[in-house]
Amino acid sequence: MDFRFVAERVTAPTDWCFQEPHHVFVVHRRGDLASMEIEFEDGPSGPCLPRVGDVWVIPAERRYAALARGSTVGFCEITVPTAIFGGRDVNPRVGHADTLLHRLVDRLASQALQEGAAAQLFRQSLAQTMQMHIADLYPATDVRRRLAQPKRSMEIHDQQIVIDYLHTELDHRIDLNRLADLVDMTPSTFLPAFTAAFGTTPHQYLIEQRIARAREMLSASSVTITEIAAALGFSTPSHFSTTFKRRVGMSPTSYRTLSAGA
Helix, strand or coil: CEEEEEEEECCCCEEEEECCCCEEEEEEEECCEEEEEEEECCCCCEECCCCCCEEEEECCCCCEEEEEEECEEEEEEEEECHHHHCCCCECCEEEEECHHHHHHHHHHHHCCCCCCHHHHHHHHHHHHHHHHHHHHHCECCCHHHHHHCCCCCCCHHHHHHHHHHHHHCCCCCCCHHHHHHHCCCCHHHHHHHHHHHHCCCHHHHHHHHHHHHHHHHHHHCCCCHHHHHHHCCCCCHHHHHHHHHHHHCCCHHHHHHHHHHC
16 A cells, blocks of 8 residues: 655645546544535535544546535545455545544654664554455445444454554544444443453553553653653653552552663
């Protein structure tokens, strides 16, 4: 897959047109539009305003055109080879909210100018995660069959989608409805399915991952306790220290001292 990050001023009416041999995913990253009219070959057409985090899916060989006007907008165009879907069709989508893909794209953008082997590996990891997410979530499916047989367990690819999302949201509060939406489940079926798959609740899993990340940061960096607490979504340094000591058996300061002497 290839990624192109675009910032464009659209104070005057601006045309966007696509008809490519590959699929194109467009992730709206920032900015507001006053108006946008779209025309999709064999797909939705009419007025449609994107929100931050929305995804447009333009299948290969399908013609898509839009006339937009507003302020400066930022978006990411993702070139997705048809081979990724193994011959399966992809349906056109407009205004599809995909929090995970949006977060992954933003993380990739933040690393674009970073140099060194570690930054390159991180970018490759983000791209691979996006490819798996897109391949799992966006092939055409029989919606009627899916609604007639609601899922009550999480398959391996569902588990990976949830794990990837949680790992990008370590510094945020989690929303059960959003987690359930990621894998086409209701909150009432998602919670027991998650517990059965991971042996813990989503909240406890997130805390465990935050503490694991904190241990890495304490061992390998000089970042302050206050900065670690903020980076991992704890409300206060005191809350972080209390949670860390309860899970690890010692304070963050003691853990850092012990790690430095190891």
